[in-house]
Amino acid sequence: MATRSERSFLRSHGSLVTVLSIDGGGVRGIIPAIILAFLEAELQKLDGEEARLADYFDVIAGTSTGGLVTAMLTAPNKCKRPLYSAKEIIKFYIDKSPKIFPRRLCPYFFGSNCCCFGQLCGPKYNGEFLHSLIEDVLEDTKLHQTLTNVVIPTFDIELLQPTIFSSFETKSTPSKDAYLSDICIGTSAAPVYLPAHYFKTKDSNGLPREFNLIDGGVASNNPTLLAMNMVSKNIFQQNEDYFKIKPMQYDSFLVLSLGTGSTKKEKYYSAKDVAKWGMIRWLCNGGDLPIIKIYSEASDDMVDIMLSVLFKSLKKEQNYLRIQDDTLTGDASSMDISTEKNLKELVKIGESLIEKPLSRVNVDTGAYEPVKGGGTNKHALSKFAHALSDERKKRIHGAQRACSKTSLGQFM
Numbered sequence: 001m002a003t004r005s006e007r008s009f010l011r012s013h014g015s016l017v018t019v020l021s022i023d024g025g026g027v028r029g030i031i032p033a034i035i036l037a038f039l040e041a042e043l044q045k046l047d048g049e050e051a052r053l054a055d056y057f058d059v060i061a062g063t064s065t066g067g068l069v070t071a072m073l074t075a076p077n078k079c080k081r082p083l084y085s086a087k088e089i090i091k092f093y094i095d096k097s098p099k100i101f102p103r104r105l106c107p108y109f110f111g112s113n114c115c116c117f118g119q120l121c122g123p124k125y126n127g128e129f130l131h132s133l134i135e136d137v138l139e140d141t142k143l144h145q146t147l148t149n150v151v152i153p154t155f156d157i158e159l160l161q162p163t164i165f166s167s168f169e170t171k172s173t174p175s176k177d178a179y180l181s182d183i184c185i186g187t188s189a190a191p192v193y194l195p196a197h198y199f200k201t202k203d204s205n206g207l208p209r210e211f212n213l214i215d216g217g218v219a220s221n222n223p224t225l226l227a228m229n230m231v232s233k234n235i236f237q238q239n240e241d242y243f244k245i246k247p248m249q250y251d252s253f254l255v256l257s258l259g260t261g262s263t264k265k266e267k268y269y270s271a272k273d274v275a276k277w278g279m280i281r282w283l284c285n286g287g288d289l290p291i292i293k294i295y296s297e298a299s300d301d302m303v304d305i306m307l308s309v310l311f312k313s314l315k316k317e318q319n320y321l322r323i324q325d326d327t328l329t330g331d332a333s334s335m336d337i338s339t340e341k342n343l344k345e346l347v348k349i350g351e352s353l354i355e356k357p358l359s360r361v362n363v364d365t366g367a368y369e370p371v372k373g374g375g376t377n378k379h380a381l382s383k384f385a386h387a388l389s390d391e392r393k394k395r396i397h398g399a400q401r402a403c404s405k406t407s408l409g410q411f412m
Contacts, residue, residue: 011058013398016254016391017231017243020057021224023300024064024217025260026190026335027101028328030093030343032258033069034350035323035381036086039256042385047392052082054147056388058243059168061151061227063216065260067187068134071180074146075138082147083137090347097338100130124336127194131185138181144170146180151227153216154186157196162219163211164226168234175201175209186213192289193336221299224257224307224322251314254387257304259324261349262297263333264367300324305363321384322360323377325353326368354378 022032036053043051054060054074062070072084072092084092102125143150149167156163163176165187170177178201186197196214203209220226232247245252269290274282282291304322311320331342332349358374361367374380
């Protein structure tokens, strides 16, 4: 396995910047996990069973549940290979979600308002199992140790501003070189659902820095644009892991952005419905959390619309692949319903999404529409795998030519 400096050397011989981004969405993280398992399997067909996603992406970004997936894909095991394969992450969600989000039985006379009463008094879940699980999985791995660059957004509730944890910045800002476990607990601390997370690190002078974090989805539930921005910033500052392209050369980006599903095909509320709502109804309406869902959907869609316009203007639409299911209904649209029935339904949704027609967002209506002659998501992911494999091989061959005394095996 290549060291970070060797990967930087390989990267300098590339012609593309490869980016993977995974939205937040709680238990719905199963959906992108299934997409990633398919992509990784396609890469293994091309390059062997040991191929892992971290070998192919220059940066992997994730928010909330996507941040946990990012860490699992990039944290090293004892053999300096990714801690989890994409396929293993699916099993992780199925096995652990019922304990992360345990069902709460309420007296029948509270009905659908039960969760509302509970959430007015404190978070829906205490987070104890999730915290211990993340700490056990990631142990003492720090941000600078990830096998490829990562970007994980959080929000500091004390400072009222986003805090971005990026492996690009661990040298320039040592105080952000935190434990991956703390970062993942912070980015997944969804208001109402889970408690905020506090921890301390030290800066370059040994002075303490405090973090008071809640869910990164507050700032960037779809972190695709953020990941691209961090690459541009890194190029501009000419850090160690810089790429040999210009900071704003976005036609050289190859981007895969994965959503966790939305409810666009189901009418939500009308203006007449919400016109007389007060604070409580916006926060909780019959077990639903309207304001949280609205902010999350808005964040996801704005990023998708901006990037769709950007890549279209560059005549590089094929370089931006966004896969999202906007037809979720009922329990499947929830962030935390982890019954066996719903988990199986989410697996089914992820598997069927692979077979659905390739779609892009209509920037005027916000709806996803099939791409004429675009085939299916399965076809698009297969093409994407070939592009990733070709780029990696070009880098290895370029590095060989630049340093003929270095064996190919050193970079594999």
